Amino acid sequence: MSAPESDGAQPRRTFVKEAAAVALGGVATLVPVATGMFVWLDPLRKEGDAGEAGFIKITSLDALPNDSIPRKFTVLADHRDAWTKTMNVPVGAIYLKRTGERQVIAMQCICPHAGCFLEYRPGKHEFFCPCHNSTFAADGSINDPKSPSPRPMDELAVEVRGNEVWVKYQNFQPGHREKIPMA
Ligand code: FES
Numbered sequence: 426m427s428a429p430e431s432d433g434a435q436p437r438r439t440f441v442k443e444a445a446a447v448a449l450g451g452v453a454t455l456v457p458v459a460t461g462m463f464v465w466l467d468p469l470r471k472e473g474d475a476g477e478a479g480f481i482k483i484t485s486l487d488a489l490p491n492d493s494i495p496r497k498f499t500v501l502a503d504h505r506d507a508w509t510k511t512m513n514v515p516v517g518a519i520y521l522k523r524t525g526e527r528q529v530i531a532m533q534c535i536c537p538h539a540g541c542f543l544e545y546r547p548g549k550h551e552f553f554c555p556c557h558n559s560t561f562a563a564d565g566s567i568n569d570p571k572s573p574s575p576r577p578m579d580e581l582a583v584e585v586r587g588n589e590v591w592v593k594y595q596n597f598q599p600g601h602r603e604k605i606p607m608a
Pocket of ligand 1: 536537538539540541554555556557558559573574
């Protein structure tokens with residue numbers, strides 16, 4: 426059997442309820458704010474994934490014979506998010522073509538028409554797109570009069586640093602006449 430409540434019990438209970446509601450509301454507000462601050466201050470988020478100005482080291486000049494034949498390379502980069510860092514994750518593929526002692530051309534492997542993967546056919550000296558039986562010349566230009574592609578293969582910026590080949594790896598939106606970088 427419970428004891429009868431005194432006259433002051435009701436206001437005291439209301440005060441406790443209101444105080445608890447205020448405290449819980451404060452916690453509910455502070456947790457997301459604190460989480461946001463932690464993520465914002467995390468030093469990993471301040472570093473780019475692809476090094477200086479988006480350039481990624483792809484290979485060495487020694488690995489590229491000076492014969493103007495395009496060769497395919499997987500692009501590896503470090504993937505970072507707020508909490509984890511994963512080293513050398515494949516992020517795409519490109520073709521490199523050495524055209525001189527220290528000259529290299531880089532081209533995206535992705536067809537600018539609808540995004541299918543292009544394959545190089547050494548016997549024909551051309552790139553073939555299996556999605557629409559279309560072809561590009563070895564320099565990436567459109568060589569198929571019936572090609573549905575609105576632009577040549579996407580060329581990428583290259584820097585030869587000493588014996589290393591660095592490429593500014595980018596994806597571009599398919600289906601446009603202009604090269605529009607993916608967001
Ligand atoms: S996707 Fe390559 S030509 Fe259409």
